[in-house]
Amino acid sequence: MTALEANKLSPAEWAKAACDSLMAKYTPEQLPPEKRWHYHQGIFLYGMLQVWKWSGEEQYVSYPKEYVDKLVDRLGNLYYARDELDAMMPGLLLLALDKQYGEPRYRISADKLRNLFNTLNKTSEGGYWHKDKYPYQMWLDGLYMGGVFAMQYASQYGETGLYDMVLYQEQLMRKYMTDESTGLLFHAWDESRNFPWADPQTGCSPEFWGRSLGWYGMAVVDFLDELPAGHPGREQLSAALKPFVEALLRYQDEASGIWYQVVDKGHQPDNWLETSCTSLFVYTIAKAIKHGVIGEQYLAAAVKGYEGLINRVRFDENGHLIVPEICIGTSAGDYHNYVTRPVSENDLHGVGAFILACVEMEDLIQK
Numbered sequence: 001m002t003a004l005e006a007n008k009l010s011p012a013e014w015a016k017a018a019c020d021s022l023m024a025k026y027t028p029e030q031l032p033p034e035k036r037w038h039y040h041q042g043i044f045l046y047g048m049l050q051v052w053k054w055s056g057e058e059q060y061v062s063y064p065k066e067y068v069d070k071l072v073d074r075l076g077n078l079y080y081a082r083d084e085l086d087a088m089m090p091g092l093l094l095l096a097l098d099k100q101y102g103e104p105r106y107r108i109s110a111d112k113l114r115n116l117f118n119t120l121n122k123t124s125e126g127g128y129w130h131k132d133k134y135p136y137q138m139w140l141d142g143l144y145m146g147g148v149f150a151m152q153y154a155s156q157y158g159e160t161g162l163y164d165m166v167l168y169q170e171q172l173m174r175k176y177m178t179d180e181s182t183g184l185l186f187h188a189w190d191e192s193r194n195f196p197w198a199d200p201q202t203g204c205s206p207e208f209w210g211r212s213l214g215w216y217g218m219a220v221v222d223f224l225d226e227l228p229a230g231h232p233g234r235e236q237l238s239a240a241l242k243p244f245v246e247a248l249l250r251y252q253d254e255a256s257g258i259w260y261q262v263v264d265k266g267h268q269p270d271n272w273l274e275t276s277c278t279s280l281f282v283y284t285i286a287k288a289i290k291h292g293v294i295g296e297q298y299l300a301a302a303v304k305g306y307e308g309l310i311n312r313v314r315f316d317e318n319g320h321l322i323v324p325e326i327c328i329g330t331s332a333g334d335y336h337n338y339v340t341r342p343v344s345e346n347d348l349h350g351v352g353a354f355i356l357a358c359v360e361m362e363d364l365i366q367k
Helices: 003-007 011-025 039-055 059-071 091-101 104-118 140-157 161-177 210-226 232-249 275-290 296-312 335-339 348-366
Strands: 137-139 188-190
Touching: 011 039, 011 059, 011 348, 039 059, 039 091, 039 348, 059 091, 091 104, 091 140, 104 140, 104 161, 137 140, 137 161, 140 161, 140 210, 161 188, 161 210, 161 232, 210 232, 210 275, 210 348, 232 275, 232 296, 275 296, 275 348, 296 348
Parallel strands: none
Antiparallel strands: 137 188
16 A cells, blocks of 8 residues: 555544454464464454444454354353453454354353353452452453453343443442542552552552553443443443543653553653554543543544554555554563563554554544
């Protein structure tokens, strides 16, 4: 694709280009990590389903279907990690495929993932541990990984009690992980205060990691998609979302429109601009505008972030889109932990986030 052609792409067309580039490189079962039920594939393929909804083009649903069908047998059996919230995120694919095709195996597998909530370990107040290997820890990531699946499951199958369960998890995170001075939330919280990074007084990890904040913001705006009109949780989430967005905007890089890996420390020379968190923040702001939680005056920040992303992506010699400057998967830790994480291109975290941001920006920019 020439630079002139690229300049004419709408946001959703950029999303399609990202899908097409990875579809050209990988069969569905080859998506890394290969042949695994994993949120890396989940976020990319969920983004692809949004492209399908926008375009109506069959390949953007058949490709995710092939991924799922390679891992879920005709009886609904599925190998997945049974001790973590991350395993639930690809369940969004099952819900979409069940709605579209109605094959019994999709609902059976979705029920298995839903029932993880009955067995996962919890804090003393009922907050879900992120994973068993991180005892007594809640991570911002987990609100998206388990929460959006639970909300959509509740809407699709009528188990409305899940709404309040998810809202309670968000309340616990906001209660224990919010930093009053910045308005941001720390990546993780350890109720036991035993993990090396845990503050002995608060139990929080010490830094504001970009992608974890992006997962949190995206979860909250997606919850608003599912909660019925008049549900008291809508007011609760809206009240939390506006100051959160305002906090993010204080740290957007003025020159590039991108946010930093450690969001509040852009002045540090070893910190770096990171595209996956930027995509998730753009998504959050765009959808918060659509929900009426924040006003149109916030659109400029979303556009600036979106344009910053477009200025950073490129096409390779084969015409395939490259999304750069993506942090690989990352545990909670100190500043050094985040800024020394490997930086990758076309990591599914970043491509999926980019696709979702572009689809959300389509209506806002094109109107």
